[in-house]
């Protein structure tokens with residue numbers, strides 16, 4: 001499947017409302033990000049490949065399944081760190097490969113400051129984790145890095161996106177799969193999502209500026 005999937009769920013609507021609220025404190029903000037990441041990951045992992053196995057219960061032996069592919073979680077620092085644990089809870093065998101990117105405040109262009117992907121042996125499926133997709137510059141940089149590593153299937157999991165950023169990523173990577181909780185209509189002059197939720201990294205890590 002390729003394209004943009006805006007995941008529909010009443011719990012997403014409720015959690016997103018609290019997440020947007022400027023009065024929501026950091027500890028609750030982090031919990032909301034976790035819940036939304038779980039709901040996104042449930043949707044984004046529907047097509048993971050499993051193989052048959054046998055399992056012995058206390059009573060008998062029966063058919064079962066186990067993952068048949070290597071899954072990599074690729075959180076974009078900092079804000080993506082808030083999404084790792086809930087997705088790892090769902091996929092305990094996943095590898096975690098961090099990418100350090102920040103947006104230059106003047107240009108809104110992504111600047112890479114950490115990447116340690118090993119040469120060769122790419123994962124089969126990469127899940128990029130970042131709660132915010134604004135201009136799309138950061139995820140485009142991440143997609144380019146993962147393509148150079150040789151990853152064939154990449155899914156982006158983002159809580160909130162701007163339509164402009166979605167359009168930019170879809171143009172640069174027509175085969176991209178983007179799972180979002182909500183697409184907001186506007187980027188302001190500082191390239192922040194409106195209505196949005198502010199700076200996700202600062203709200204997760206309680207670093208007001």
Ligand SMILES: O=P(O)(O)OC[C@H]1O[C@H](OP(=O)(O)OP(=O)(O)O)[C@H](O)[C@@H]1O
Pocket residue numbers: 076077078079080101102103104108110130131132133134135136137138139165191199200201202
């Ligand atoms: O789509 P874009 O226009 O590239 O914007 C989205 C990026 O901006 C934010 O990171 P930020 O630069 O604030 O870094 P931080 O997570 O360290 O706060 C966010 O977490 C994304 O990585």
Ligand SMILES: O=c1cc[nH]c(=O)[nH]1
Pocket residue numbers: 079132134191192193194196197198199200201
């Ligand atoms: O609105 C925005 C845009 C980029 N990064 C954020 O954290 N928020």
Ligand SMILES: [Mg+2]
Pocket residue numbers: 079199200201202
């Ligand atoms: Mg930030």
